[in-house]
Amino acid sequence: MNFQAYVSLWASCLVGGLLFFTLHSSSKPVDYVPQCPMAKPHRPSTYLANTPVIDTILHDPEFRNQSLVKLQNAIRIKTETHDDDPITVEDDPEYWAKFDIFESYLKSTFPLFYQNTELHKVNHHGLVYIWRGTNTTLKPLLLMGHQDTSPVPESTLPLWTYPPFDAHYNGTHLFGRGSSDCKNLVIGYFEAAEELMKTGFIPRRTVIFSFGFDEEVSGVRNKNAEWLEEKFGSKSMYAICDEGGVSLTTLDGTTMAVPGTGEKGFLNLWIDLKTPGGHSSVPPDHTSLGIMADLMVQIENDPFPSYFTPQNPTYHQYVCLAENSATIDQELKKNILSSLTSSLANKRVREYMESSRWLKYYIKTSQALDVIHGGSKSNALPEFVQLTINSRVAIEETIYSALRKYLGNVKDVAQKYGLGLSYQLKNESAVEILPPTPQGDFLVHTDEFFDVAPLTPINDNHWKLFAGNIKHVYEELVWPEIYQGPDAHNPIIVSPGIAPGNTDTKYYWNLSDHIYRYRPGEYTSVETSAHGVNEWIKFDSHLQIIVFYFEYIQSVDEIDD
CATH class of the missing domain: 3.30.70.360 (Alpha-Beta Plaits)
Incomplete structure (x- = not known):
């Protein structure tokens, strides 16, 4: 079946008895039914009580400096992996011993975390921490990341402004291999959990942290998921969070957060x-x-070939943009909203996306x-x-x-x-x-x-809570001066999406239907030169990771399955 026939079939099956409409370049059609899975800000009930803690994380210079040192020291431990690494740990234990050094650093840096969790080492260097909840009937929340980084080729060393493992900080930006992908996320989890522990928080819902050690080389040694499934069972997790997706981006003048709900x-x-x-x-x-x-x-x-269909979360991302952006080009808006009923409009949307190297591979x-x-x-x-x-x-x-x-x-x-x-x-x-x-x-x-990953549902309470937590953190905590009050900026649109790359979540499909690939922060990993020369983060983004999971863990803890 050719693509035009496919689109026509999709439209007839999907829309059914819905009246088709004529689109106008300046507005949505009268009969248009919104498709974007919009969410309102979601905050835990402890939000006001914990305001001093949140303010400390985001604005206190002493906390910032302490957090900076924790991440810097993590970056300085070389945990590179390569395509030709020994296929098993037993083949060369000495080579893999660098991950013993990294785990020892975590233990010495986060004693309160270690005091309140159980550590299970899987296949020698896979780390699974279990923070036991008081209600064993609730499914655990699983938070993921990886310890390893992509390698730094020796030939590129002269191109680095600062040595890749010095973790240089210039007052706003932190440079170094792993700063963006993804030691910032791993260390952020530890810091968020410890800040919760300091408040006396005891979870009802078990929280599990799972860190592989060869994600950058396809994760073939990652046995954490197998261990978790054997211990907890299939579909045993409430939700799974990992790196990936688009943290924040601006499209046609509109700020969007795009958690990955699918994966190529x-x-x-x-x-x-x-x-x-x-x-x-x-x-x-x-x-x-x-x-x-x-x-x-x-x-x-x-x-x-390229595709623009509802099978792909990217379709919903652009529908969300078309439905909610006040600044989107009106012709593009018209084509997006009629892409299911007009093969010409669908083609024009694909041509628009294919004109950008960074957008084209979301749809092909x-x-x-x-x-x-x-x-x-x-x-x-x-x-x-x-x-x-x-x-x-x-x-x-x-x-x-x-x-x-x-x-x-x-x-x-x-x-x-x-x-x-x-x-x-x-x-x-x-x-x-x-x-x-x-x-x-x-x-x-x-x-x-x-193969292509199963899609995460986007119209249920899991999505509303996760997306709502993003809006709460950025609109109410990080930038209230922009998004609150009479002169408020257009709200952040949170939409489903995909990332062109892949993560270790491919091994975790059996554990949950709700997988969110999203690393909070002001810039995407592509923008921060992940895997490239001069990898960096704006350090504020690291603090935002801490606040995001400080709030999300509590929000998930307050609801029942």
Whole structure:
């Protein structure tokens, strides 16, 4: 089915007996039914009593300095992980011992936290802390993060303004690897919990903290979720919170917070090409490197299609923008709100998003040609070349549809040069598409993939509380001078969304239907150079993490399942 037919079918099934309407560029249609899952600010009942604590976290210089030192010292402990790390801890215990150093630092820095929680070490370095609640019938709240950071390539060291592990603070911004992704979140959890403990807070609902140690390399050693499911059971958690999503962003003059309620699929694909070797003095017209180069160009010239459908939380993000922004371009607004009933409007929205590198991959599968290996010396024909491709798979697609697209690209090139072609998935036998030939053959294979995540519900009380907590923190605590009073700014819109990347939540799907990928803060991880040179945060954002979870833990504690 082509995309236009898909959109038409979607509209007829979804809208049913709803009257279709004519949109005007300056306003919503008369018969338009709002779709944005709006939430009002939600605050715990203890909010007023805890005002002095909140003011201390956000505004007290002494607290700020103490919090700064805690995060700085965490950043100074190198916990980098690499793609070629030992696959098991037992393979090289000494290599993984850096996480013992990090855990020892947590223990010495947060004694009150350790006093009130139980620590369980899973697969040596996975950390699971259980803060027991008094009501065992309530499902626990699970808060996640990861201890490891992406590596700092030695070749990039001269490009850093400040050394990446010095944790330099210039009075407003903190620089260093892990400052944004995501030691700020991990340390923020500890600080929020300790501030609650200092008030005498004893939870009714158990709170669990789970920290993996290889998230930056796909988390294959993360056994925390398996341990939790064995101990507590399937769907045993009230909600799960992790990094990800868009903390705060401005779109068409409107401030939005976009927790990740969905996550794209993940595919690492390897394409191997074997050809006869020989002396470079008598090369064929196309060596294996030349053939692979041709394939690379064909792949990049054949991008995946884009989609703008309600299957994708990004659709709801832009509907929320169109319904609530006072400054959005009126033509864009019209196209968004008619995108289900007009294929032309849908196309225009997709074209608008595809015009931005940062927006386009919310609505389509990415394809990044990341690594190529081949050849051994200048006078020997390359006998083996390998290309590595990473794709984050769109919500509307599957790992298998992405694989079919790549196989089509490879098949075209294989037939062009008279080569064989097979593919192989993890733990399965190879499947032959074209028989091997004397000229050589391709093998397309993968053992690193997972499908699109289940979507978190967005119209229930879980969502209203989480989204309401965001509005409470930013509109009432962080920036009351902007969002309160007679001259109040347009309110912050909290909408569902996705992040183009992936988190460790992929291992936790069985534990809860309510997974929120959201790290509070004033800037997204992309804006703060996470994984890049000069990674940084505005330190106010770290304090906002502390306040957010200080309030959210209490809010969740006050409700029943």
